[in-house]
Amino acid sequence: MASKVFVITSGKGGVGKTTTTAHLGAALALSGKKVAVIDADIGLRNLDIVLGLENRIVYDLVNVIEGACKLSQALVRDKRVEGLSLLPASQSRTKEAVQPEQMKALCDELREQFDYVLVDSPAGIEGGFRSALAGADSAIVVTTPHVAAVRDADRIIGLVEAAEKGSPQLIINRMDMNLIKKGEMLDQEDVVEILAIRLLGIIPEDSAIVSASNKGEPVVMNGKSLSGEAYRRIARRLEGEDVPFIELSSDSGFFNRLKSMISSN
Amino acid sequence: MSDRLSIAFQGTKSGLVIAIDDTLPFDTMIASLSEKLDESGDFFANAGVTLNLGARALTEVDLKKMMKVVQNAHDLRIVGLKSDSPETVATAELVGISRISAASAHPGSAIPAQQNGRQTQQSIAVIESLPAAIIRKTLRSGQMYESRQAVVILGDVNAGAEVISAGDIVVFGALRGIAHAGAGGNENCIIAALKLEPMQLRIASRIARAEDKPGKSRGSEFASIEKDQIVIDKWSSTSYRLLSE
Numbered sequence: 001m002a003s004k005v006f007v008i009t010s011g012k013g014g015v016g017k018t019t020t021t022a023h024l025g026a027a028l029a030l031s032g033k034k035v036a037v038i039d040a041d042i043g044l045r046n047l048d049i050v051l052g053l054e055n056r057i058v059y060d061l062v063n064v065i066e067g068a069c070k071l072s073q074a075l076v077r078d079k080r081v082e083g084l085s086l087l088p089a090s091q092s093r094t095k096e097a098v099q100p101e102q103m104k105a106l107c108d109e110l111r112e113q114f115d116y117v118l119v120d121s122p123a124g125i126e127g128g129f130r131s132a133l134a135g136a137d138s139a140i141v142v143t144t145p146h147v148a149a150v151r152d153a154d155r156i157i158g159l160v161e162a163a164e165k166g167s168p169q170l171i172i173n174r175m176d177m178n179l180i181k182k183g184e185m186l187d188q189e190d191v192v193e194i195l196a197i198r199l200l201g202i203i204p205e206d207s208a209i210v211s212a213s214n215k216g217e218p219v220v221m222n223g224k225s226l227s228g229e230a231y232r233r234i235a236r237r238l239e240g241e242d243v244p245f246i247e248l249s250s251d252s253g254f255f256n257r258l259k260s261m262i263s264s265n
Numbered sequence: 266m267s268d269r270l271s272i273a274f275q276g277t278k279s280g281l282v283i284a285i286d287d288t289l290p291f292d293t294m295i296a297s298l299s300e301k302l303d304e305s306g307d308f309f310a311n312a313g314v315t316l317n318l319g320a321r322a323l324t325e326v327d328l329k330k331m332m333k334v335v336q337n338a339h340d341l342r343i344v345g346l347k348s349d350s351p352e353t354v355a356t357a358e359l360v361g362i363s364r365i366s367a368a369s370a371h372p373g374s375a376i377p378a379q380q381n382g383r384q385t386q387q388s389i390a391v392i393e394s395l396p397a398a399i400i401r402k403t404l405r406s407g408q409m410y411e412s413r414q415a416v417v418i419l420g421d422v423n424a425g426a427e428v429i430s431a432g433d434i435v436v437f438g439a440l441r442g443i444a445h446a447g448a449g450g451n452e453n454c455i456i457a458a459l460k461l462e463p464m465q466l467r468i469a470s471r472i473a474r475a476e477d478k479p480g481k482s483r484g485s486e487f488a489s490i491e492k493d494q495i496v497i498d499k500w501s502s503t504s505y506r507l508l509s510e
Contacts, residue, residue, distance in 0.1 A: 125407075151406050154423050158405030194423060194441070196403060 004238075005107045005117040007040075007136035009160070009168075011152030013123030015144045016173040016203070019213055021120040022050040023228070024140075026218040027235035029084035033115040036075065038106075039089035040132035041122040042097055048088045051078060052216020062090035065102045071109055080221065085114070095127050100134035107135025116238075125159060133160065139168035140200060145175055145186040150194055157197060169200040171234065176205040177248045201234035203227050204248050272301050280313035280344060280450025280469075283335070287319030291327060295334060302338035313344035313431055313449020315364070322352040325359055332360070342413055342431060344451050364453060397432070404428065404442065413449075424464055433457070439482070443467070455508065457487035457500055471495050 008021045018041070025037040039047035042062065048054040059074035064087070071087075078084040087110075090097065103119075110117045121132035133139065139160045143153035153170075160168050172191055179185040192199050203209075206227035212219045219228035226246065233243045271286030272294070285294060314335055323331070335341050345364030346357045357365050397415040404410055404418065406425030415432030426442035428434055431449040433456070440458035445467035447454030452469040460482040466473045468488065473495035485500040489507075498504065 151425055154425065155406040158408050161405075193439075194421075196421065 003111045003115050003117065004138075005111060005119065005136045006238075007119040007121050007132050007139045007165075008142060009121035009129060009132065009139055009156055010123065010142045010149070011125060011156040012143075012149045015142050015149050017123070017142050018046045018050055018120050019209060020140070020142050020171055020173065020203075020231075021047060021118050022213075023218050023220050023231040024234060024238075025084055025116070025118050026051075026078075026081050027220040027228075027231045028116050028238065029078070029081045030220060030232070031235055031239070032083065034083045034113065035116045035118065036085045036087060036110045036114045038087045038110075038117065038119045040098070040103070040119050040128065042089045042128065043091065043094045044122065045089040045091045047120050048076070048086060049216060050213045051084075051086055051218065053078060053086050053088075054216075057088045060088045060090040061106070062093045062097045065098055065106065071106070081218075095122065095131070098128075098131045100131045103131045104135040125155065129156075129159075133163055133165065136165060138166045140171060141168045141195075141197070142171045142173055143191065143195070144173050145180070145188070145191055147186065150186065150191055154195060157195060167197050169198045170195055171201050171203065172199070173203045174205045175202050175248060199245075200237055201230055202245060202248065203230045204246070272297050274301070274305065280315060281341070282315045282317055284317040285319070285321070287321035295331065298331070299334050299338075302335065302341075305339070312341055313447075313451055314341045315345040315347060316343060317347040318350070318353055320349045322350040323356055324352075325356050328353070328356045328360060332362075342449060344431065344449050364451065397435075398430075403438065406442075411448075422458075422463075430454075452490045453508075455487050455489045457485065458482075459485050461486040461488070461497065466495055468495055 008017050010017050021037050025035045029035045037047060038061065039045055040061070048057060053076050056076045059069040061074065063069045064071050064074045075085040075087055078086065107117055107119070119132050119136055122128035141153050141156055143149045157168055170192070172188060175188065176185060180187045188202060204226050206219070206225060208219050208222070208225040209227050219225045220231045222228050230246050233246065236243045271289050273284045275282050275284070285298065289297070316335070332343055335343055343362060345366070346362045347366050348354050348357065349367055354365055397417050398412045400410060400416065400418045401420065403420035404422045404426035406423055409427040409429070410416065411429040413431045416428055416430040416434050418428065418436045418438065421438040422428055422436055422440045422442045422444065424441040427445070428442070429445045429448050431447065431451065433454050434444045434446045436444070436458035438458070439460035440456070440463050442463065443465045444456045444463060446456045447469040450469050454468055456466055456468065462482045464475055466488045468490050471490060471494070473488070486497050487500045487504060488495050488497050
């Protein structure tokens, strides 16, 4: 199978690009794929923390690009999830250290060894985003159901389309059914109507994600959490499977969640 | 040289009006017009121009010659024509000038006082001077489309996106961003959308903004200027009749 390179992007910061890259990468790897995740947020390295791999970094992306090391030396293998590798960002350099052509060459090299390459884009629409986009076949846009995040996602979709990377796919993160029920938040239909791209998945607001990110243990490795299930389903959809969306209800009691997970399986 | 006084320029709400004395011989008139436009420098650049030709009768060749002189000067565009000559009106329709109306004052001496073409009794035809541009995509936040033509968008215009047209704007989708119709100053232009939920609407020099807590659109609507204000009405299958009143 030909490998796929996705850039995970959003425009706005803080909507969950890095968390999504980590969890989607882990979910794909758990399903038996060989996955490389690239932290393209040069100077603001985070993906290693979310994956709990920061202590193992020796070389980084900029070292590879500058020829200071081989690609294989910089890739950090995840010991818990077989098949998952991280190419960390440099913390001491800036976005200017990487040019779009170099990123493209790097992604093409990774293509030969992995089934999936996920590039975690920095926020913004400037050089850092353009470099992250350069090597990708297409984009996965992450947004939250907030007006500002949706507006920025719309901007990013326009830029991805203009770069001829096709129509991106959408992940709505931090969906809070309690707020939606009160009419204080855009719902899923509002977001999809505005952005008009394929919905890949919805991640519920889940405190388990926050603690997992701090601990460096992706929730997809934990069979129980609803957000972990949501990421696993997104991974299956990327593989071409037709998987129903998780039913989210405003009542987040454990039994309801369990019930909805069982009924939608 | 004294003939130049017989050609009057006046900036109005609906753009630039050039009134031309209908007693001037054609060749003299063309020379004077050209000279006068040269003198004006960039002052009127990009303006929409209405020609007031009085009772002058023009053939297609002459009218085209005249339009060329105006259009070659500083990107002016002819958006309308006022004439009392049936021959000129017929010619203007032939070459596709929009907003043809009667010359309601003597050209050269005074500029027509009223600028609202809808109220002109002898208004004959409203046809666009340029074919419409059809855009088959959604304009997303940060994207802008600008045209001298009327614009038809087969897609949405999202919040943060902007469409500017010298003519009408029709959105076969949701209009959530900013639309500016009649950007050259034509107050007869309209903005229509299947879902009209804009941040701002602008027609000619008038601006209307959305309420601070806008409701959802209830079907196709259009905006136009009525009594110096932008008003929104439902678009029905008979709405077009209002436009050619």
